[in-house]
Amino acid sequence: MDPVLLRLLLVVAGVALVTLLGLALRRRDGRIVASATPESDGGASGGGADTADDAPRLDASHLDAVGLDTDGAAAGAVLLGSPTCAPCDAVKAILSDLAQEREAFRWVYADAADHLDLAREHRVLRVPTLFVVDAEGRILGRTSGVPRPDDLRQLLDGRDVDLAA
Amino acid sequence: MRSDLATDDQGRLLIDVRGPRFGAAITATLLAIALVVQGPLGVGLVAWQWLMFAIATLAGLAWSPYGNLFRALKRRFDLGPPPATELEAAPRFAQACGLAVATVALVAFAAGAATVGWIAVAVVLALSVLLATTGLCVGCELYLVGQRLRQGRRRADEPA
Structure with missing residues (x-):
């Protein structure tokens, strides 16, 4: 040839x-990677908690470090980004919309470079990475890139994070 | 810095996110032709692309020839406001990555290792195609990883 x-x-x-x-x-x-199933309540653990206690979680020290206060909230989100990351702004806009819709939802933005221990522990390779957690810091789901707002709503719908907070 | 371009509140250049994809489409087209025809014309096209990478890397994206072609077309055909803007740092680093691999290709051609040179050209071509067709910028992601490592090291060096 x-x-x-x-x-x-x-x-x-x-x-x-x-x-x-x-x-x-x-x-x-x-795409949201769910790490804990809210439907698992009353299972083998039998306790009041509706998520297994061994579910991956963001430690209280990490939540303190990024400044997420889940007191009185049903769920929260931690967005790790960087100053030069354009898609991070898109995720911020989605989160602030969600927070307006749902009183019991809080979120914070943190520069991934300031929280390298968190990034290392949870193997954050890219920004934007988003963690959605319940009030105890258990990770309900995480995403890399820009999530679809409806996927996040669906994740929160399983958590009674509605207007009637 | 050219005064007619958008900047953020610290005076850093903001670029239309469509610009790098447009530039990558031109880069991919030229390098694909180069890879197919090879010979003096092929090497010439690689040398031209090396120059484009060098200008964008050293002078900044405000001076990038493909970027300015995009700005001209945008005005001429009224493509509307940018869907989003981004700081130039990450895409400029991606241009530097392209410059580095294109340099390897040219050095290989000069040394008579044509096969090595064309493999390097194929790498740049693949990454340009990825950016042009799907918007994924590998060089930009590398910049973010590198920046995080560097800042982490700086912080670790500070006395506790």
Whole structure:
């Protein structure tokens, strides 16, 4: 085969492959990874808690450090970002909309560079990374990238974080 | 700094997020042609792209030729206001990454290692295609990781 034609085919195939890979990566972007199921209450633990106590959580020290006060709130969110991150602003806008809709929802923004211990412990590789936690700091779900607002609403709907706070 | 461009409250350049994708589309097209035809024309195209990376990296994105082409087209065809703006730091770092790999390619061509050179060109092509078609900027992500590491080290060096 003519080498120019062969290279043309290789380049076209490579471009298609990279594009498909990128689309797959982008579909994963912003998807909520749930880490605790609110439906698990009354299970083996039998206690009043509706989430398993061994669920991953943000320590009180971490919550203090980022300044999230969940007193009287049903759920909160910690957004890790950086000053040069454009998608972080999009996530901030989504969170402030949610906080207006739901009184029992609090959120804070923190620079990931200021909270490297948290980032290391929870393997935060990218900004924006968002943690949604219950009042005790148990992680209900996390996302990297810009989440869809309705996905976040659905996550919070399972937590009675409604207007009737 | 050119005075007609948008800046944030600290005077840092803000760019239209569509600009880097537009530039990446041109870069990808030129490098794809270079990779197919190879020969003196192919190497010439790689050298041209090296120059584009060098200007954007050293002089800043305000002077990026592709960025300014995008600004001109935006005015000419009334593409509307930017959907969002971003600080130039991360995309400028991505241009520096492109410059580094393009330098490897040119050095390899000069040393007679054409295959190594074309592999380096293929790497730049793949990353440009990724940005142009899906908006994912690997160089920008690397900048954020690097910045976090650097700040972490600086903080660790401070006496407790």
